[in-house]
Amino acid sequence: MQYVAVDPEVPAEIAELFRRNVSLLSRIRAGWTPEPEVAPSRLPQIGGAVAAIVLASSVFLAGGMHISVFITALLLFVVFIGHVVTRDPLETESTEQDVHRNARWYEGRYLLPEDFDAPAEELRERTRRAVDHVLRSQVNAAGMLDDARNSLMLPAQEWEIARLLAKLSALRGEHRDLAGDGAPEVAAAMEPLERALAASEAAVVARVEALERYAAHVAEAERAFLAHQRIELLRSRLPRYEELLAETGADAFAVPEIDHLARDAGQLEQALRASIRSAHEAFRYLDGPPPEGDK
Structure with a gap:
Protein backbone atom coordinates (compact mmCIF):
# COMPACT_ATOMS: atom_id res chain seq x y z
CA MET A 1 0.00 0.00 0.00
CA GLN A 2 1.37 3.40 -0.98
CA TYR A 3 1.80 5.80 1.90
CA VAL A 4 2.31 9.54 2.18
CA ALA A 5 3.98 11.05 5.24
CA VAL A 6 2.40 14.36 6.27
CA ASP A 7 3.60 17.03 8.67
CA PRO A 8 1.26 16.74 11.71
CA GLU A 9 0.77 20.51 11.62
CA VAL A 10 -1.06 20.20 8.29
CA PRO A 11 -4.85 20.30 8.93
CA ALA A 12 -6.27 16.82 9.45
CA GLU A 13 -8.73 17.04 6.53
CA ILE A 14 -5.93 18.04 4.14
CA ALA A 15 -3.68 15.23 5.42
CA GLU A 16 -6.50 12.75 4.80
CA LEU A 17 -7.03 14.18 1.30
CA PHE A 18 -3.33 13.59 0.57
CA ARG A 19 -3.44 10.02 1.91
CA ARG A 20 -6.37 9.19 -0.33
CA ASN A 21 -4.65 10.58 -3.44
CA VAL A 22 -1.01 9.45 -3.33
CA SER A 23 -0.74 8.66 -7.05
CA LEU A 24 -2.32 12.02 -7.93
CA LEU A 25 0.23 13.79 -5.73
CA SER A 26 3.02 11.98 -7.58
CA ARG A 27 1.64 13.21 -10.91
CA ILE A 28 1.41 16.75 -9.56
CA ARG A 29 5.00 16.52 -8.29
CA ALA A 30 6.04 15.49 -11.82
CA GLY A 31 4.48 18.65 -13.27
CA TRP A 32 0.93 17.58 -14.12
CA THR A 33 -1.82 20.16 -13.70
CA PRO A 34 -5.58 19.60 -13.96
CA GLU A 35 -7.54 21.13 -16.77
CA PRO A 36 -9.18 24.39 -15.63
CA GLU A 37 -12.86 23.89 -15.03
CA VAL A 38 -15.22 26.18 -16.89
CA ALA A 39 -18.21 27.03 -14.77
CA PRO A 40 -21.44 26.06 -16.54
CA SER A 41 -23.33 29.03 -17.91
CA ARG A 42 -26.24 30.10 -15.80
CA LEU A 43 -27.90 32.03 -18.60
CA PRO A 44 -30.10 29.10 -19.77
CA GLN A 45 -31.36 28.61 -16.20
CA ILE A 46 -32.08 32.30 -15.76
CA GLY A 47 -33.64 32.53 -19.21
CA GLY A 48 -35.91 29.58 -18.49
CA ALA A 49 -37.06 31.13 -15.24
CA VAL A 50 -37.75 34.47 -16.89
CA ALA A 51 -39.70 32.76 -19.70
CA ALA A 52 -41.77 30.92 -17.12
CA ILE A 53 -42.55 34.19 -15.35
CA VAL A 54 -43.60 35.81 -18.64
CA LEU A 55 -45.83 32.82 -19.43
CA ALA A 56 -47.38 32.91 -15.96
CA SER A 57 -47.98 36.65 -16.30
CA SER A 58 -49.81 36.16 -19.59
CA VAL A 59 -52.00 33.46 -18.05
CA PHE A 60 -52.77 35.72 -15.10
CA LEU A 61 -53.63 38.63 -17.33
CA ALA A 62 -55.97 36.38 -19.27
CA GLY A 63 -57.80 35.73 -16.02
CA GLY A 64 -56.77 32.10 -15.66
CA MET A 65 -54.81 32.34 -12.36
CA HIS A 66 -55.77 33.58 -8.92
CA ILE A 67 -53.61 36.54 -7.80
CA SER A 68 -52.35 34.76 -4.62
CA VAL A 69 -51.17 31.80 -6.70
CA PHE A 70 -49.44 34.13 -9.14
CA ILE A 71 -47.64 36.05 -6.37
CA THR A 72 -46.47 32.79 -4.75
CA ALA A 73 -45.09 31.49 -8.05
CA LEU A 74 -43.39 34.83 -8.72
CA LEU A 75 -41.66 34.76 -5.32
CA LEU A 76 -40.43 31.20 -5.88
CA PHE A 77 -38.97 32.20 -9.26
CA VAL A 78 -37.19 35.18 -7.67
CA VAL A 79 -35.65 32.95 -4.97
CA PHE A 80 -34.52 30.45 -7.61
CA ILE A 81 -32.83 33.14 -9.71
CA GLY A 82 -31.09 34.53 -6.62
CA HIS A 83 -29.70 31.08 -5.80
CA VAL A 84 -28.43 30.56 -9.34
CA VAL A 85 -26.74 33.95 -9.50
CA THR A 86 -25.11 33.85 -6.05
CA ARG A 87 -24.10 30.16 -5.89
CA ASP A 88 -20.44 29.73 -4.88
CA PRO A 89 -18.44 28.58 -7.95
CA LEU A 90 -16.09 26.57 -5.65
CA GLU A 91 -18.96 24.12 -5.06
CA THR A 92 -18.07 22.53 -8.39
CA GLU A 93 -14.34 22.22 -7.68
CA SER A 94 -13.11 18.72 -8.58
CA THR A 95 -10.99 16.45 -6.40
CA GLU A 96 -8.08 16.90 -8.81
CA GLN A 97 -8.22 20.68 -8.46
CA ASP A 98 -8.58 20.41 -4.69
CA VAL A 99 -5.53 18.14 -4.40
CA HIS A 100 -3.53 20.30 -6.81
CA ARG A 101 -4.32 23.52 -4.93
CA ASN A 102 -3.44 22.05 -1.53
CA ALA A 103 -0.36 20.24 -2.84
CA ARG A 104 1.05 23.59 -3.98
CA TRP A 105 0.06 25.31 -0.77
CA TYR A 106 1.62 22.63 1.48
CA GLU A 107 4.64 21.89 -0.72
CA GLY A 108 7.48 20.47 1.39
CA ARG A 109 5.15 19.34 4.16
CA TYR A 110 4.36 15.92 2.75
CA LEU A 111 6.58 13.11 1.48
CA LEU A 112 5.72 10.54 -1.19
CA PRO A 113 6.87 6.91 -1.67
CA GLU A 114 9.40 8.01 -4.31
CA ASP A 115 11.15 10.18 -1.70
Whole structure:
Protein backbone atom coordinates (compact mmCIF):
# COMPACT_ATOMS: atom_id res chain seq x y z
CA MET A 1 0.00 0.00 0.00
CA GLN A 2 1.37 3.40 -0.98
CA TYR A 3 1.80 5.80 1.90
CA VAL A 4 2.31 9.54 2.18
CA ALA A 5 3.98 11.05 5.24
CA VAL A 6 2.40 14.36 6.27
CA ASP A 7 3.60 17.03 8.67
CA PRO A 8 1.26 16.74 11.71
CA GLU A 9 0.77 20.51 11.62
CA VAL A 10 -1.06 20.20 8.29
CA PRO A 11 -4.85 20.30 8.93
CA ALA A 12 -6.27 16.82 9.45
CA GLU A 13 -8.73 17.04 6.53
CA ILE A 14 -5.93 18.04 4.14
CA ALA A 15 -3.68 15.23 5.42
CA GLU A 16 -6.50 12.75 4.80
CA LEU A 17 -7.03 14.18 1.30
CA PHE A 18 -3.33 13.59 0.57
CA ARG A 19 -3.44 10.02 1.91
CA ARG A 20 -6.37 9.19 -0.33
CA ASN A 21 -4.65 10.58 -3.44
CA VAL A 22 -1.01 9.45 -3.33
CA SER A 23 -0.74 8.66 -7.05
CA LEU A 24 -2.32 12.02 -7.93
CA LEU A 25 0.23 13.79 -5.73
CA SER A 26 3.02 11.98 -7.58
CA ARG A 27 1.64 13.21 -10.91
CA ILE A 28 1.41 16.75 -9.56
CA ARG A 29 5.00 16.52 -8.29
CA ALA A 30 6.04 15.49 -11.82
CA GLY A 31 4.48 18.65 -13.27
CA TRP A 32 0.93 17.58 -14.12
CA THR A 33 -1.82 20.16 -13.70
CA PRO A 34 -5.58 19.60 -13.96
CA GLU A 35 -7.54 21.13 -16.77
CA PRO A 36 -9.18 24.39 -15.63
CA GLU A 37 -12.86 23.89 -15.03
CA VAL A 38 -15.22 26.18 -16.89
CA ALA A 39 -18.21 27.03 -14.77
CA PRO A 40 -21.44 26.06 -16.54
CA SER A 41 -23.33 29.03 -17.91
CA ARG A 42 -26.24 30.10 -15.80
CA LEU A 43 -27.90 32.03 -18.60
CA PRO A 44 -30.10 29.10 -19.77
CA GLN A 45 -31.36 28.61 -16.20
CA ILE A 46 -32.08 32.30 -15.76
CA GLY A 47 -33.64 32.53 -19.21
CA GLY A 48 -35.91 29.58 -18.49
CA ALA A 49 -37.06 31.13 -15.24
CA VAL A 50 -37.75 34.47 -16.89
CA ALA A 51 -39.70 32.76 -19.70
CA ALA A 52 -41.77 30.92 -17.12
CA ILE A 53 -42.55 34.19 -15.35
CA VAL A 54 -43.60 35.81 -18.64
CA LEU A 55 -45.83 32.82 -19.43
CA ALA A 56 -47.38 32.91 -15.96
CA SER A 57 -47.98 36.65 -16.30
CA SER A 58 -49.81 36.16 -19.59
CA VAL A 59 -52.00 33.46 -18.05
CA PHE A 60 -52.77 35.72 -15.10
CA LEU A 61 -53.63 38.63 -17.33
CA ALA A 62 -55.97 36.38 -19.27
CA GLY A 63 -57.80 35.73 -16.02
CA GLY A 64 -56.77 32.10 -15.66
CA MET A 65 -54.81 32.34 -12.36
CA HIS A 66 -55.77 33.58 -8.92
CA ILE A 67 -53.61 36.54 -7.80
CA SER A 68 -52.35 34.76 -4.62
CA VAL A 69 -51.17 31.80 -6.70
CA PHE A 70 -49.44 34.13 -9.14
CA ILE A 71 -47.64 36.05 -6.37
CA THR A 72 -46.47 32.79 -4.75
CA ALA A 73 -45.09 31.49 -8.05
CA LEU A 74 -43.39 34.83 -8.72
CA LEU A 75 -41.66 34.76 -5.32
CA LEU A 76 -40.43 31.20 -5.88
CA PHE A 77 -38.97 32.20 -9.26
CA VAL A 78 -37.19 35.18 -7.67
CA VAL A 79 -35.65 32.95 -4.97
CA PHE A 80 -34.52 30.45 -7.61
CA ILE A 81 -32.83 33.14 -9.71
CA GLY A 82 -31.09 34.53 -6.62
CA HIS A 83 -29.70 31.08 -5.80
CA VAL A 84 -28.43 30.56 -9.34
CA VAL A 85 -26.74 33.95 -9.50
CA THR A 86 -25.11 33.85 -6.05
CA ARG A 87 -24.10 30.16 -5.89
CA ASP A 88 -20.44 29.73 -4.88
CA PRO A 89 -18.44 28.58 -7.95
CA LEU A 90 -16.09 26.57 -5.65
CA GLU A 91 -18.96 24.12 -5.06
CA THR A 92 -18.07 22.53 -8.39
CA GLU A 93 -14.34 22.22 -7.68
CA SER A 94 -13.11 18.72 -8.58
CA THR A 95 -10.99 16.45 -6.40
CA GLU A 96 -8.08 16.90 -8.81
CA GLN A 97 -8.22 20.68 -8.46
CA ASP A 98 -8.58 20.41 -4.69
CA VAL A 99 -5.53 18.14 -4.40
CA HIS A 100 -3.53 20.30 -6.81
CA ARG A 101 -4.32 23.52 -4.93
CA ASN A 102 -3.44 22.05 -1.53
CA ALA A 103 -0.36 20.24 -2.84
CA ARG A 104 1.05 23.59 -3.98
CA TRP A 105 0.06 25.31 -0.77
CA TYR A 106 1.62 22.63 1.48
CA GLU A 107 4.64 21.89 -0.72
CA GLY A 108 7.48 20.47 1.39
CA ARG A 109 5.15 19.34 4.16
CA TYR A 110 4.36 15.92 2.75
CA LEU A 111 6.58 13.11 1.48
CA LEU A 112 5.72 10.54 -1.19
CA PRO A 113 6.87 6.91 -1.67
CA GLU A 114 9.40 8.01 -4.31
CA ASP A 115 11.15 10.18 -1.70
CA PHE A 116 12.47 7.05 0.06
CA ASP A 117 14.93 4.45 -1.18
CA ALA A 118 14.43 0.82 -0.09
CA PRO A 119 16.38 0.95 3.22
CA ALA A 120 14.72 4.26 4.17
CA GLU A 121 11.27 2.92 3.31
CA GLU A 122 11.84 -0.07 5.60
CA LEU A 123 12.78 2.23 8.49
CA ARG A 124 9.85 4.54 7.77
CA GLU A 125 7.45 1.59 7.83
CA ARG A 126 8.92 0.36 11.13
CA THR A 127 8.38 3.84 12.55
CA ARG A 128 4.79 3.95 11.34
CA ARG A 129 3.99 0.56 12.87
CA ALA A 130 5.49 1.48 16.24
CA VAL A 131 3.64 4.80 16.45
CA ASP A 132 0.38 3.25 15.27
CA HIS A 133 0.63 0.46 17.85
CA VAL A 134 1.04 2.90 20.73
CA LEU A 135 -1.70 5.31 19.64
CA ARG A 136 -4.20 2.47 19.05
CA SER A 137 -3.46 0.64 22.30
CA GLN A 138 -6.15 0.31 24.96
CA VAL A 139 -3.75 1.39 27.71
CA ASN A 140 -3.23 4.65 25.84
CA ALA A 141 -6.98 5.12 25.28
CA ALA A 142 -7.57 4.39 28.98
CA GLY A 143 -5.18 7.20 29.93
CA MET A 144 -2.69 4.85 31.60
CA LEU A 145 0.08 6.29 29.44
CA ASP A 146 0.73 9.97 28.82
CA ASP A 147 -1.90 9.95 26.08
CA ALA A 148 -1.89 13.73 25.59
CA ARG A 149 1.85 13.83 24.97
CA ASN A 150 1.68 10.65 22.89
CA SER A 151 -0.85 12.22 20.54
CA LEU A 152 1.41 15.23 20.01
CA MET A 153 4.94 13.89 20.27
CA LEU A 154 4.67 10.57 18.44
CA PRO A 155 3.29 12.00 15.15
CA ALA A 156 5.96 14.70 15.36
CA GLN A 157 8.63 12.02 15.85
CA GLU A 158 7.24 10.03 12.91
CA TRP A 159 7.34 13.10 10.64
CA GLU A 160 10.84 14.09 11.73
CA ILE A 161 12.16 10.57 11.07
CA ALA A 162 10.46 10.51 7.65
CA ARG A 163 11.94 13.90 6.80
CA LEU A 164 15.45 12.75 7.77
CA LEU A 165 15.05 9.49 5.85
CA ALA A 166 13.99 11.40 2.71
CA LYS A 167 17.10 13.61 2.95
CA LEU A 168 19.25 10.55 3.54
CA SER A 169 17.72 8.81 0.51
CA ALA A 170 18.36 11.84 -1.72
CA LEU A 171 21.99 12.12 -0.60
CA ARG A 172 22.56 8.41 -1.10
CA GLY A 173 21.20 8.67 -4.63
CA GLU A 174 23.46 11.62 -5.40
CA HIS A 175 26.38 9.78 -3.83
CA ARG A 176 25.86 6.77 -6.10
CA ASP A 177 25.69 9.02 -9.16
CA LEU A 178 28.89 10.84 -8.19
CA ALA A 179 30.72 7.57 -7.58
CA GLY A 180 30.42 6.87 -11.31
CA ASP A 181 32.67 4.06 -12.52
CA GLY A 182 34.41 3.76 -9.14
CA ALA A 183 37.73 5.39 -10.02
CA PRO A 184 40.17 5.00 -7.08
CA GLU A 185 40.72 8.74 -6.72
CA VAL A 186 36.97 9.42 -6.57
CA ALA A 187 36.41 6.55 -4.14
CA ALA A 188 39.10 7.90 -1.80
CA ALA A 189 37.62 11.38 -1.88
CA MET A 190 34.16 10.05 -1.15
CA GLU A 191 35.11 7.92 1.85
CA PRO A 192 34.48 10.73 4.39
CA LEU A 193 31.09 11.35 2.81
CA GLU A 194 30.24 7.67 3.05
CA ARG A 195 31.15 7.71 6.73
CA ALA A 196 28.92 10.76 7.22
CA LEU A 197 26.02 8.96 5.53
CA ALA A 198 26.59 5.85 7.64
CA ALA A 199 26.71 7.88 10.86
CA SER A 200 23.52 9.74 9.93
CA GLU A 201 21.73 6.51 9.12
CA ALA A 202 22.86 4.98 12.43
CA ALA A 203 21.46 7.99 14.30
CA VAL A 204 18.09 7.65 12.56
CA VAL A 205 18.06 3.89 13.20
CA ALA A 206 18.64 4.61 16.91
CA ARG A 207 15.57 6.85 16.96
CA VAL A 208 13.48 4.19 15.23
CA GLU A 209 14.66 1.54 17.67
CA ALA A 210 13.81 3.81 20.61
CA LEU A 211 10.25 4.09 19.28
CA GLU A 212 10.10 0.32 18.83
CA ARG A 213 11.27 -0.25 22.41
CA TYR A 214 8.56 2.08 23.63
CA ALA A 215 5.98 0.22 21.53
CA ALA A 216 7.24 -3.10 22.96
CA HIS A 217 6.77 -1.82 26.54
CA VAL A 218 3.29 -0.63 25.61
CA ALA A 219 2.52 -4.06 24.12
CA GLU A 220 3.58 -5.72 27.39
CA ALA A 221 1.42 -3.30 29.36
CA GLU A 222 -1.44 -4.04 26.98
CA ARG A 223 -1.18 -7.79 27.63
CA ALA A 224 -1.11 -7.23 31.39
CA PHE A 225 -4.02 -4.79 31.15
CA LEU A 226 -6.22 -7.21 29.19
CA ALA A 227 -5.37 -10.11 31.51
CA HIS A 228 -6.08 -7.91 34.54
CA GLN A 229 -9.48 -6.96 33.09
CA ARG A 230 -10.39 -10.62 32.64
CA ILE A 231 -9.30 -11.54 36.16
CA GLU A 232 -11.32 -8.64 37.58
CA LEU A 233 -14.33 -9.85 35.61
CA LEU A 234 -13.89 -13.31 37.10
CA ARG A 235 -13.61 -11.83 40.59
CA SER A 236 -16.88 -9.96 40.08
CA ARG A 237 -18.59 -13.30 39.42
CA LEU A 238 -17.22 -15.05 42.51
CA PRO A 239 -20.39 -14.60 44.60
CA ARG A 240 -22.35 -16.70 42.11
CA TYR A 241 -19.80 -19.52 42.34
CA GLU A 242 -19.69 -19.27 46.14
CA GLU A 243 -23.47 -19.47 46.27
CA LEU A 244 -23.46 -22.55 44.09
CA LEU A 245 -20.74 -24.22 46.16
CA ALA A 246 -22.62 -23.46 49.39
CA GLU A 247 -25.85 -24.86 48.02
CA THR A 248 -24.16 -28.05 46.86
CA GLY A 249 -22.23 -28.52 50.10
CA ALA A 250 -18.86 -28.11 48.37
CA ASP A 251 -18.00 -24.74 49.90
CA ALA A 252 -14.82 -26.10 51.52
CA PHE A 253 -13.40 -26.32 47.99
CA ALA A 254 -13.96 -22.61 47.43
CA VAL A 255 -11.48 -21.11 49.90
CA PRO A 256 -8.15 -22.23 48.34
CA GLU A 257 -9.40 -21.65 44.80
CA ILE A 258 -10.61 -18.14 45.57
CA ASP A 259 -7.36 -17.36 47.35
CA HIS A 260 -5.50 -18.53 44.26
CA LEU A 261 -7.60 -16.27 42.04
CA ALA A 262 -6.95 -13.31 44.34
CA ARG A 263 -3.20 -13.97 44.20
CA ASP A 264 -3.35 -14.09 40.40
CA ALA A 265 -5.18 -10.78 40.32
CA GLY A 266 -2.65 -9.17 42.64
CA GLN A 267 0.30 -10.46 40.62
CA LEU A 268 -1.25 -9.21 37.38
CA GLU A 269 -1.89 -5.81 38.92
CA GLN A 270 1.75 -5.59 39.96
CA ALA A 271 2.84 -6.70 36.48
CA LEU A 272 0.58 -4.08 34.93
CA ARG A 273 2.02 -1.32 37.11
CA ALA A 274 5.58 -2.46 36.32
CA SER A 275 4.78 -2.49 32.60
CA ILE A 276 3.34 1.01 32.75
CA ARG A 277 6.41 2.24 34.63
CA SER A 278 8.66 0.67 31.99
CA ALA A 279 6.62 2.31 29.23
CA HIS A 280 6.95 5.69 30.94
CA GLU A 281 10.70 5.21 31.23
CA ALA A 282 10.92 4.36 27.51
CA PHE A 283 8.79 7.40 26.69
CA ARG A 284 11.10 9.68 28.65
CA TYR A 285 14.02 8.25 26.69
CA LEU A 286 12.38 9.50 23.48
CA ASP A 287 12.57 13.04 24.84
CA GLY A 288 16.36 12.81 25.03
CA PRO A 289 18.59 13.47 28.06
CA PRO A 290 17.15 15.70 30.81
CA PRO A 291 18.36 19.30 31.16
CA GLU A 292 21.31 19.90 33.46
CA GLY A 293 19.07 21.28 36.21
CA ASP A 294 16.94 18.09 36.25
CA LYS A 295 19.77 15.65 36.90
